[in-house]
Amino acid sequence: MFYHTYRPRTIAELDNTAVRESLGKILSSNKLPQAYLFVGQKGMGKTSTARIFAKAVNCLENSFAGKGHSPEPCNACENCRAIETGTSPDVTEQDAGARGLKEEMLDLIREASYAPITGRYRVYILDEAHMISKPAFNALLKTLEEPPKHVLFIFATTNEEKVPATIVSRCVRVNFGKAMVPDIRSMLNRITTAERVDLDPAILDFIADNADYSFRDATKMLEETIMQKITTLEEVQRYFGLRSRHLFLKTLEQKSPEPGLRWIRQFIAAGGNSKLLIEECLNSLQEALLAKSGVPVESAPETTLSIKEIALAMRLFTDAYGMLRNAPIEAIPLEIALVEFYNGKKL
Ligand SMILES: Nc1ncnc2c1ncn2[C@@H]1O[C@H](COP(=O)(O)OP(=O)(O)O)[C@@H](O)[C@H]1O
Numbered sequence: 028m029f030y031h032t033y034r035p036r037t038i039a040e041l042d043n044t045a046v047r048e049s050l051g052k053i054l055s056s057n058k059l060p061q062a063y064l065f066v067g068q069k070g071m072g073k074t075s076t077a078r079i080f081a082k083a084v085n086c087l088e089n090s091f092a093g094k095g096h097s098p099e100p101c102n103a104c105e106n107c108r109a110i111e112t113g114t115s116p117d118v119t120e121q122d123a124g125a126r127g128l129k130e131e132m133l134d135l136i137r138e139a140s141y142a143p144i145t146g147r148y149r150v151y152i153l154d155e156a157h158m159i160s161k162p163a164f165n166a167l168l169k170t171l172e173e174p175p176k177h178v179l180f181i182f183a184t185t186n187e188e189k190v191p192a193t194i195v196s197r198c199v200r201v202n203f204g205k206a207m208v209p210d211i212r213s214m215l216n217r218i219t220t221a222e223r224v225d226l227d228p229a230i231l232d233f234i235a236d237n238a239d240y241s242f243r244d245a246t247k248m249l250e251e252t253i254m255q256k257i258t259t260l261e262e263v264q265r266y267f268g269l270r271s272r273h274l275f276l277k278t279l280e281q282k283s284p285e286p287g288l289r290w291i292r293q294f295i296a297a298g299g300n301s302k303l304l305i306e307e308c309l310n311s312l313q314e315a316l317l318a319k320s321g322v323p324v325e326s327a328p329e330t331t332l333s334i335k336e337i338a339l340a341m342r343l344f345t346d347a348y349g350m351l352r353n354a355p356i357e358a359i360p361l362e363i364a365l366v367e368f369y370n371g372k373k374l
């Protein structure tokens with residue numbers, strides 16, 4: 028699986044520019060903060076970054092070991108290797124689901140008070156931190172206030188709101204925002220170079236644009252593309268036709284229906300399925316509508332459309348969906364919806 032093979036293992040390999048820079052700064056600073064909160068959706072690199080962090084502070088060959096000025100972990104020394112394989116006695120990685128209770132937290136705190144065995148720091152990586160119970164968090168508060176010198180905590184969460192403010196305020200926050208298209212693009216380059224595959228750059232652009240702002244999704248799409256021996260942009264568009272909704276919804280933000288009409292033409296010519304496209308578009312529009320109305324949703328698409336425009340598009344696409352069955356030419360219902368959307372948008 029590409030997404031295991033190409034999990035970033037060094038700071039330099041973190042394709043998320045903002046995170047790479049902030050991690051680099053933190054690890055090069057004179058005084059290392061002892062508690063961190065990694066916030067972001069799934070697949071944004073929280074776990075990968077936490078492991079790089081744990082390796083960096085325990086590596087036997089970098090600036091932390093007094094060798095050179097770079098905090099980059101070597102990934103070859105005993106400590107790095109043990110952390111990589113999950114066998115280091117000093118680095119604990121667990122789902123808070125498993126350590127959510129107070130008794131378990133007390134065990135952890137007791138253990139944390141002992142000096143590290145092979146490394147310089149005991150590192151506790153607590154994933155899904157919002158699952159930790161209130162009493163368990165309370166038990167931890169004092170330790171967080173004055174942690175033993177050799178202890179580092181990394182809390183990772185997809186849901187910051189559920190982490191008590193008293194904890195958040197004691198942590199250095201690292202934001203794992205949605206992956207930027209250029210960052211995804213550079214990750215794809217990194218993988219194709221390592222795999223020695225030579226893909227049309229237009230295919231890589233397409234994947235980066237359609238990966239839902241997720242490194243993990245992009246990695247999976249690339250793997251499928253290579254496995255399916257896809258070599259042209261048309262093929263990749265057809266293969267991932269379902270996910271092209273993002274591109275199509277973007278055309279609704281243009282000044283005229285022309286780019287959208289052209290897009291539909293290409294989509295159908297490439298063998299795209301309009302029924303699935305409309306379903307997917309409606310899904311995204313609905314998420315966008317909810318998000319813009321203040322209802323929290325997992326991953327609403329970014330859009331400059333207003334609530335009114337979104338609602339209009341939803342109505343027109345729903346009509347188009349109904350018309351599909353009797354349409355002599357598959358593109359027609361979508362084309363009508365698009366043109367009417369632009370007529371309605373002007374009013
Ligand atoms: N910053 C990044 N740069 C490159 N690839 C990344 C990055 N973040 C995540 N990935 C890819 O996504 C996969 C999942 O990342 P992971 O660290 O497990 O995310 P999370 O813990 O936030 O769910 C990784 O194995 C890697 O393939």
Ligand SMILES: [Mg+2]
Binds near residue numbers: 073074075154
């Ligand atoms: Mg994770």
Ligand SMILES: [Zn+2]
Binds near residue numbers: 086087088102107
């Ligand atoms: Zn090392």
